[in-house]
Amino acid sequence: MDATTEALQDDAGTFPHLDRDTSNCSIARTLEVVGEKWTILILREVWYGSSRFSEFERVLGCPRNLLAARLKMLVEEGILATETYQEPGSRSRPKYVITPKGADLVPAVMGLLQWGDRYRADPEGPAMLSRHRGCGAHVDAQIRCDQGHAVQPEDIESIPGPAFRLRPAE
Amino acid sequence: MDATTEALQDDAGTFPHLDRDTSNCSIARTLEVVGEKWTILILREVWYGSSRFSEFERVLGCPRNLLAARLKMLVEEGILATETYQEPGSRSRPKYVITPKGADLVPAVMGLLQWGDRYRADPEGPAMLSRHRGCGAHVDAQIRCDQGHAVQPEDIESIPGPAFRLRPAE
DNA sequence: CCTCTGAGTTTACTTTTCCATACTCAGCTA
DNA sequence: TAGCTGAGTATGGAAAAGTAAACTCAGAGG
Known part of the structure:
Protein backbone atom coordinates (compact mmCIF):
# COMPACT_ATOMS: atom_id res chain seq x y z
CA MET A 1 0.00 0.00 0.00
CA ASP A 2 1.53 3.31 -1.03
CA ALA A 3 1.66 6.44 1.06
CA THR A 4 -1.16 8.22 -0.75
CA THR A 5 -3.54 5.35 -0.27
CA GLU A 6 -2.52 5.01 3.34
CA ALA A 7 -3.21 8.69 3.95
CA LEU A 8 -6.60 8.48 2.27
CA GLN A 9 -7.54 5.40 4.27
CA ASP A 10 -6.65 7.08 7.54
CA ASP A 11 -9.12 9.68 6.44
CA ALA A 12 -11.82 7.09 5.75
CA GLY A 13 -15.30 8.53 5.77
CA THR A 14 -14.07 11.99 4.95
CA PHE A 15 -12.01 11.20 1.85
CA PRO A 16 -12.74 13.50 -1.10
CA HIS A 17 -15.26 11.25 -2.78
CA LEU A 18 -16.68 14.07 -4.90
CA ASP A 19 -13.31 14.64 -6.53
CA ARG A 20 -12.44 11.05 -7.21
CA ASP A 21 -11.92 9.64 -10.66
CA THR A 22 -14.91 7.37 -11.23
CA SER A 23 -13.70 5.95 -14.54
CA ASN A 24 -12.30 2.85 -12.86
CA CYS A 25 -15.38 1.98 -10.80
CA SER A 26 -15.96 -1.78 -10.67
CA ILE A 27 -19.73 -1.33 -10.74
CA ALA A 28 -19.57 0.80 -13.88
CA ARG A 29 -17.19 -1.65 -15.51
CA THR A 30 -19.45 -4.59 -14.79
CA LEU A 31 -22.37 -2.67 -16.25
CA GLU A 32 -20.36 -2.10 -19.42
CA VAL A 33 -20.50 -5.86 -19.91
CA VAL A 34 -23.90 -6.87 -18.56
CA GLY A 35 -25.75 -3.54 -18.51
CA GLU A 36 -27.20 -3.68 -22.00
CA LYS A 37 -30.73 -4.78 -22.55
CA TRP A 38 -31.21 -8.56 -22.90
CA THR A 39 -27.77 -9.50 -21.58
CA ILE A 40 -28.80 -10.45 -18.05
CA LEU A 41 -31.99 -12.02 -19.34
CA ILE A 42 -29.92 -14.25 -21.62
CA LEU A 43 -27.88 -15.34 -18.58
CA ARG A 44 -31.11 -15.98 -16.69
CA GLU A 45 -32.23 -18.33 -19.44
CA VAL A 46 -28.88 -20.09 -19.38
CA TRP A 47 -29.39 -21.02 -15.74
CA TYR A 48 -32.95 -21.99 -16.36
CA GLY A 49 -31.65 -24.45 -18.94
CA SER A 50 -31.52 -22.83 -22.41
CA SER A 51 -28.45 -23.16 -24.56
CA ARG A 52 -29.47 -22.83 -28.20
CA PHE A 53 -30.01 -19.73 -30.30
CA SER A 54 -33.56 -20.74 -31.13
CA GLU A 55 -34.34 -21.38 -27.47
CA PHE A 56 -33.23 -17.92 -26.42
CA GLU A 57 -35.16 -16.39 -29.27
CA ARG A 58 -38.31 -18.28 -28.42
CA VAL A 59 -38.36 -17.71 -24.68
CA LEU A 60 -37.09 -14.12 -24.69
CA GLY A 61 -38.84 -12.84 -27.81
CA CYS A 62 -35.77 -10.74 -28.46
CA PRO A 63 -34.73 -9.54 -31.94
CA ARG A 64 -32.38 -11.99 -33.66
CA ASN A 65 -29.77 -9.40 -34.52
CA LEU A 66 -29.53 -8.22 -30.90
CA LEU A 67 -29.51 -11.78 -29.63
CA ALA A 68 -26.64 -12.64 -31.97
CA ALA A 69 -24.75 -9.52 -30.91
CA ARG A 70 -25.23 -10.19 -27.17
CA LEU A 71 -24.26 -13.86 -27.43
CA LYS A 72 -21.15 -12.94 -29.38
CA MET A 73 -20.18 -10.35 -26.77
CA LEU A 74 -20.80 -12.76 -23.88
CA VAL A 75 -18.55 -15.34 -25.55
CA GLU A 76 -15.85 -12.75 -26.25
CA GLU A 77 -15.98 -11.69 -22.60
CA GLY A 78 -15.62 -15.30 -21.47
CA ILE A 79 -18.98 -15.34 -19.69
CA LEU A 80 -20.42 -17.93 -22.05
CA ALA A 81 -18.55 -20.51 -24.10
CA THR A 82 -19.65 -22.32 -27.23
CA GLU A 83 -19.87 -26.07 -27.47
CA THR A 84 -21.51 -28.13 -30.16
CA TYR A 85 -24.53 -30.35 -30.07
CA GLN A 86 -25.92 -32.65 -32.73
CA GLU A 87 -29.51 -33.75 -33.11
CA PRO A 88 -29.86 -37.16 -34.83
CA GLY A 89 -30.15 -36.53 -38.56
CA SER A 90 -28.84 -32.99 -38.35
CA ARG A 91 -25.42 -31.46 -38.57
CA SER A 92 -23.63 -30.27 -35.46
CA ARG A 93 -24.54 -26.78 -34.28
CA PRO A 94 -23.27 -24.43 -31.60
CA LYS A 95 -24.73 -24.11 -28.13
CA TYR A 96 -23.89 -21.75 -25.32
CA VAL A 97 -22.85 -22.76 -21.83
CA ILE A 98 -21.88 -20.76 -18.77
CA THR A 99 -18.23 -20.48 -17.76
CA PRO A 100 -16.84 -20.07 -14.22
CA LYS A 101 -16.50 -16.34 -14.96
CA GLY A 102 -20.17 -16.27 -15.91
CA ALA A 103 -21.15 -18.26 -12.82
CA ASP A 104 -19.50 -15.55 -10.72
CA MET B 1 -49.98 -24.06 -3.38
CA ASP B 2 -52.46 -24.99 -6.11
CA ALA B 3 -52.57 -28.27 -8.01
CA THR B 4 -50.93 -26.89 -11.16
CA THR B 5 -47.96 -25.55 -9.27
CA GLU B 6 -47.68 -28.77 -7.32
CA ALA B 7 -47.60 -30.78 -10.51
CA LEU B 8 -44.99 -28.52 -12.02
CA GLN B 9 -42.83 -28.68 -8.92
CA ASP B 10 -42.93 -32.47 -8.86
CA ASP B 11 -41.52 -32.15 -12.34
CA ALA B 12 -38.73 -29.81 -11.22
CA GLY B 13 -35.83 -29.75 -13.59
CA THR B 14 -37.93 -30.85 -16.49
CA PHE B 15 -40.70 -28.23 -16.28
CA PRO B 16 -41.48 -26.56 -19.61
CA HIS B 17 -39.26 -23.54 -19.11
CA LEU B 18 -39.26 -22.67 -22.81
CA ASP B 19 -43.01 -22.24 -22.78
CA ARG B 20 -43.28 -20.20 -19.64
CA ASP B 21 -44.62 -16.67 -19.52
CA THR B 22 -41.56 -14.53 -18.75
CA SER B 23 -43.48 -11.29 -18.32
CA ASN B 24 -43.54 -11.67 -14.52
CA CYS B 25 -39.85 -12.40 -14.03
CA SER B 26 -38.46 -10.70 -10.92
CA ILE B 27 -35.12 -10.04 -12.57
CA ALA B 28 -36.75 -8.28 -15.52
CA ARG B 29 -38.97 -6.29 -13.17
CA THR B 30 -36.03 -5.13 -11.11
CA LEU B 31 -34.24 -4.08 -14.27
CA GLU B 32 -37.28 -2.01 -15.25
CA VAL B 33 -36.50 0.11 -12.19
CA VAL B 34 -32.71 0.09 -11.98
CA GLY B 35 -31.72 -1.02 -15.49
CA GLU B 36 -31.51 2.39 -17.12
CA LYS B 37 -28.22 4.13 -17.53
CA TRP B 38 -27.07 6.13 -14.49
CA THR B 39 -29.60 4.68 -12.03
CA ILE B 40 -27.28 2.24 -10.28
CA LEU B 41 -24.44 4.75 -10.44
CA ILE B 42 -26.64 7.28 -8.65
CA LEU B 43 -27.26 4.72 -5.91
CA ARG B 44 -23.53 4.04 -5.73
CA GLU B 45 -22.93 7.73 -5.08
CA VAL B 46 -25.61 7.74 -2.41
CA TRP B 47 -23.71 5.13 -0.42
CA TYR B 48 -20.45 6.88 -1.00
CA GLY B 49 -22.02 9.94 0.60
CA SER B 50 -23.63 12.19 -2.03
CA SER B 51 -27.10 13.56 -1.53
CA ARG B 52 -27.47 16.77 -3.54
CA PHE B 53 -28.32 17.28 -7.19
CA SER B 54 -25.11 19.20 -7.82
CA GLU B 55 -23.03 16.50 -6.14
CA PHE B 56 -24.44 13.77 -8.35
CA GLU B 57 -23.93 15.92 -11.41
CA ARG B 58 -20.36 16.73 -10.50
CA VAL B 59 -19.18 13.25 -9.62
CA LEU B 60 -21.10 11.37 -12.30
CA GLY B 61 -20.83 13.85 -15.15
CA CYS B 62 -24.31 12.82 -16.21
CA PRO B 63 -26.68 15.08 -18.19
CA ARG B 64 -28.89 17.17 -15.93
CA ASN B 65 -32.15 16.15 -17.53
CA LEU B 66 -31.37 12.47 -17.12
CA LEU B 67 -30.22 13.01 -13.56
CA ALA B 68 -33.46 14.80 -12.75
CA ALA B 69 -35.51 12.07 -14.41
CA ARG B 70 -33.67 9.26 -12.61
CA LEU B 71 -33.90 10.95 -9.21
CA LYS B 72 -37.59 11.56 -9.71
CA MET B 73 -38.15 7.93 -10.64
CA LEU B 74 -36.11 6.64 -7.70
CA VAL B 75 -38.19 8.78 -5.33
CA GLU B 76 -41.46 7.66 -6.93
CA GLU B 77 -40.33 4.05 -6.55
CA GLY B 78 -39.52 4.60 -2.88
CA ILE B 79 -35.82 3.80 -3.33
CA LEU B 80 -34.76 7.31 -2.43
CA ALA B 81 -36.61 9.90 -0.33
CA THR B 82 -36.27 13.65 -0.32
CA GLU B 83 -35.34 15.67 2.73
CA THR B 84 -34.32 19.29 2.91
CA TYR B 85 -31.05 20.91 3.82
CA GLN B 86 -30.18 24.55 4.24
CA GLU B 87 -26.77 26.12 3.86
CA PRO B 88 -26.31 29.28 5.96
CA GLY B 89 -27.38 32.24 3.86
CA SER B 90 -29.26 30.11 1.32
CA ARG B 91 -32.81 28.94 1.03
CA SER B 92 -33.70 25.35 1.86
CA ARG B 93 -33.19 22.84 -0.93
CA PRO B 94 -33.97 19.16 -1.43
CA LYS B 95 -31.52 16.34 -0.86
CA TYR B 96 -31.86 12.64 -1.52
CA VAL B 97 -31.43 9.85 1.01
CA ILE B 98 -31.69 6.09 0.74
CA THR B 99 -34.77 4.29 2.08
CA PRO B 100 -34.93 0.72 3.46
CA LYS B 101 -36.31 -0.37 0.09
CA GLY B 102 -33.28 1.19 -1.55
CA ALA B 103 -30.91 -0.41 0.95
CA ASP B 104 -32.30 -3.78 -0.07
C1' DC C 1 -28.18 -32.20 -56.94
C1' DC C 2 -32.12 -30.48 -54.35
C1' DT C 3 -34.33 -29.45 -50.23
C1' DC C 4 -34.73 -28.71 -45.37
C1' DT C 5 -33.28 -26.67 -40.97
C1' DG C 6 -30.96 -24.04 -37.32
C1' DA C 7 -28.14 -20.28 -36.90
C1' DG C 8 -27.21 -16.56 -37.98
C1' DT C 9 -26.46 -11.71 -41.24
C1' DT C 10 -28.29 -7.82 -43.66
C1' DT C 11 -31.25 -4.13 -44.60
C1' DA C 12 -34.60 -0.61 -43.92
C1' DC C 13 -37.45 1.69 -40.87
C1' DT C 14 -39.47 3.32 -36.39
C1' DT C 15 -39.02 4.37 -31.69
C1' DT C 16 -36.57 5.23 -27.64
C1' DT C 17 -32.77 6.79 -25.10
C1' DC C 18 -28.87 9.73 -24.54
C1' DC C 19 -26.37 13.96 -24.63
C1' DA C 20 -25.25 18.99 -24.63
C1' DT C 21 -26.71 23.27 -24.03
C1' DA C 22 -29.77 26.93 -23.10
C1' DC C 23 -33.29 28.51 -20.30
C1' DT C 24 -36.36 29.04 -16.03
C1' DC C 25 -37.47 29.51 -11.25
C1' DA C 26 -37.35 30.42 -6.15
C1' DG C 27 -35.65 32.64 -2.45
C1' DC C 28 -31.60 34.77 -0.09
C1' DT C 29 -28.42 38.87 0.09
C1' DA C 30 -27.04 43.43 -1.16
C1' DT D 1 -35.44 45.20 -6.80
C1' DA D 2 -31.37 43.27 -8.98
C1' DG D 3 -28.16 39.74 -8.88
C1' DC D 4 -26.61 35.16 -7.40
C1' DT D 5 -27.04 30.15 -6.79
C1' DG D 6 -28.76 25.43 -6.68
C1' DA D 7 -32.14 22.82 -8.75
C1' DG D 8 -34.22 21.87 -11.99
C1' DT D 9 -37.01 22.13 -17.31
C1' DA D 10 -36.92 22.49 -22.44
C1' DT D 11 -35.14 21.50 -26.83
C1' DG D 12 -32.88 19.58 -30.76
C1' DG D 13 -29.74 16.46 -32.63
C1' DA D 14 -27.09 11.91 -32.28
C1' DA D 15 -26.83 7.24 -30.96
C1' DA D 16 -28.77 3.01 -29.64
C1' DA D 17 -32.41 -0.19 -29.52
C1' DG D 18 -36.54 -2.39 -31.39
C1' DT D 19 -39.10 -4.50 -35.41
C1' DA D 20 -39.88 -7.09 -39.52
C1' DA D 21 -38.59 -9.46 -43.25
C1' DA D 22 -35.43 -11.11 -46.65
C1' DC D 23 -31.22 -13.37 -47.35
C1' DT D 24 -27.02 -16.55 -46.55
C1' DC D 25 -24.72 -20.66 -45.26
C1' DA D 26 -23.42 -25.43 -43.98
C1' DG D 27 -24.31 -29.87 -43.80
C1' DA D 28 -27.81 -34.18 -43.55
C1' DG D 29 -31.26 -36.76 -46.11
C1' DG D 30 -33.62 -37.97 -50.17
Missing part, protein backbone atom coordinates in the same frame (compact mmCIF):
# COMPACT_ATOMS: atom_id res chain seq x y z
CA LEU A 105 -22.26 -13.21 -11.84
CA VAL A 106 -24.82 -15.33 -10.00
CA PRO A 107 -24.63 -13.36 -6.71
CA ALA A 108 -25.40 -10.13 -8.57
CA VAL A 109 -28.28 -11.67 -10.49
CA MET A 110 -29.63 -13.34 -7.33
CA GLY A 111 -29.58 -9.92 -5.71
CA LEU A 112 -31.70 -8.46 -8.49
CA LEU A 113 -33.98 -11.49 -8.36
CA GLN A 114 -34.67 -11.29 -4.66
CA TRP A 115 -35.31 -7.55 -4.75
CA GLY A 116 -37.89 -8.14 -7.47
CA ASP A 117 -39.38 -11.03 -5.48
CA ARG A 118 -39.75 -8.76 -2.48
CA TYR A 119 -41.02 -5.58 -4.10
CA ARG A 120 -42.36 -6.34 -7.55
CA ALA A 121 -43.76 -9.87 -7.45
CA ASP A 122 -47.33 -10.74 -8.37
CA PRO A 123 -49.71 -10.92 -5.39
CA GLU A 124 -49.48 -14.71 -5.33
CA GLY A 125 -45.68 -14.62 -5.20
CA PRO A 126 -42.67 -15.11 -7.48
CA ALA A 127 -42.76 -16.92 -10.81
CA MET A 128 -39.71 -18.96 -9.89
CA LEU A 129 -38.18 -20.13 -6.62
CA SER A 130 -34.56 -20.95 -5.85
CA ARG A 131 -33.55 -23.68 -3.47
CA HIS A 132 -30.41 -25.43 -2.38
CA ARG A 133 -30.08 -28.70 -4.24
CA GLY A 134 -30.19 -31.49 -1.72
CA CYS A 135 -31.06 -29.56 1.44
CA GLY A 136 -33.95 -27.92 -0.39
CA ALA A 137 -33.93 -24.70 1.63
CA HIS A 138 -34.62 -21.34 0.03
CA VAL A 139 -31.47 -19.49 -1.06
CA ASP A 140 -30.75 -15.80 -1.26
CA ALA A 141 -27.92 -13.34 -1.77
CA GLN A 142 -26.59 -11.79 1.39
CA ILE A 143 -23.62 -9.78 2.52
CA ARG A 144 -21.04 -11.29 4.81
CA CYS A 145 -17.62 -10.29 5.98
CA ASP A 146 -14.60 -12.58 5.96
CA GLN A 147 -15.12 -13.14 9.70
CA GLY A 148 -18.42 -14.79 8.79
CA HIS A 149 -20.69 -12.07 10.18
CA ALA A 150 -23.87 -11.19 8.33
CA VAL A 151 -23.51 -7.51 7.41
CA GLN A 152 -26.30 -4.96 7.17
CA PRO A 153 -26.02 -2.39 4.37
CA GLU A 154 -25.52 0.43 6.86
CA ASP A 155 -22.54 -1.37 8.40
CA ILE A 156 -20.59 -1.45 5.16
CA GLU A 157 -17.78 1.06 5.14
CA SER A 158 -16.41 2.06 1.74
CA ILE A 159 -12.84 3.25 1.72
CA PRO A 160 -10.37 4.17 -1.00
CA GLY A 161 -8.57 1.16 -2.46
CA PRO A 162 -5.23 0.71 -4.21
CA ALA A 163 -6.50 2.11 -7.53
CA PHE A 164 -8.18 5.14 -5.96
CA ARG A 165 -7.43 8.26 -7.97
CA LEU A 166 -8.50 11.86 -7.87
CA ARG A 167 -10.02 13.34 -10.97
CA PRO A 168 -7.59 15.29 -13.12
CA ALA A 169 -8.04 19.03 -12.60
CA GLU A 170 -10.22 20.61 -15.29
CA LEU B 105 -30.63 -3.27 -3.45
CA VAL B 106 -27.22 -3.40 -1.78
CA PRO B 107 -26.72 -7.17 -2.23
CA ALA B 108 -27.31 -6.82 -5.98
CA VAL B 109 -24.97 -3.87 -6.29
CA MET B 110 -22.33 -5.59 -4.13
CA GLY B 111 -22.58 -8.54 -6.51
CA LEU B 112 -21.85 -6.30 -9.50
CA LEU B 113 -19.05 -4.61 -7.57
CA GLN B 114 -17.24 -7.77 -6.64
CA TRP B 115 -17.48 -9.20 -10.14
CA GLY B 116 -15.89 -6.02 -11.47
CA ASP B 117 -13.25 -6.18 -8.73
CA ARG B 118 -12.40 -9.71 -9.74
CA TYR B 119 -12.43 -9.43 -13.51
CA ARG B 120 -12.16 -5.81 -14.54
CA ALA B 121 -10.11 -4.03 -11.91
CA ASP B 122 -6.93 -2.11 -12.67
CA PRO B 123 -3.71 -4.11 -12.22
CA GLU B 124 -3.12 -2.53 -8.81
CA GLY B 125 -6.59 -3.49 -7.59
CA PRO B 126 -10.02 -1.92 -7.00
CA ALA B 127 -10.65 1.80 -6.66
CA MET B 128 -12.73 1.27 -3.53
CA LEU B 129 -12.79 -1.38 -0.82
CA SER B 130 -15.69 -2.44 1.36
CA ARG B 131 -15.25 -3.50 4.95
CA HIS B 132 -17.41 -4.35 7.91
CA ARG B 133 -17.64 -1.33 10.18
CA GLY B 134 -16.08 -2.27 13.49
CA CYS B 135 -14.66 -5.69 12.69
CA GLY B 136 -12.97 -4.21 9.62
CA ALA B 137 -12.98 -7.42 7.57
CA HIS B 138 -13.59 -7.37 3.85
CA VAL B 139 -17.25 -7.90 2.88
CA ASP B 140 -18.77 -9.52 -0.17
CA ALA B 141 -22.07 -10.77 -1.55
CA GLN B 142 -22.57 -14.49 -1.31
CA ILE B 143 -25.34 -16.98 -1.67
CA ARG B 144 -26.62 -18.87 1.34
CA CYS B 145 -29.59 -21.06 2.03
CA ASP B 146 -31.90 -20.67 5.00
CA GLN B 147 -30.05 -23.57 6.67
CA GLY B 148 -26.97 -21.35 6.70
CA HIS B 149 -25.00 -23.27 4.08
CA ALA B 150 -22.88 -21.37 1.57
CA VAL B 151 -24.30 -22.29 -1.82
CA GLN B 152 -22.34 -22.61 -5.05
CA PRO B 153 -24.07 -21.39 -8.21
CA GLU B 154 -24.31 -24.91 -9.61
CA ASP B 155 -26.15 -26.08 -6.49
CA ILE B 156 -28.99 -23.64 -6.95
CA GLU B 157 -32.12 -25.33 -8.20
CA SER B 158 -34.72 -23.12 -9.87
CA ILE B 159 -38.25 -24.40 -9.71
CA PRO B 160 -41.64 -22.97 -10.70
CA GLY B 161 -43.14 -20.73 -8.02
CA PRO B 162 -46.70 -19.69 -7.15
CA ALA B 163 -46.93 -17.18 -10.02
CA PHE B 164 -45.51 -19.56 -12.63
CA ARG B 165 -47.54 -19.36 -15.83
CA LEU B 166 -47.30 -20.84 -19.27
CA ARG B 167 -47.24 -18.48 -22.18
CA PRO B 168 -50.62 -18.01 -23.86
CA ALA B 169 -50.84 -20.05 -27.07
CA GLU B 170 -50.04 -18.04 -30.20
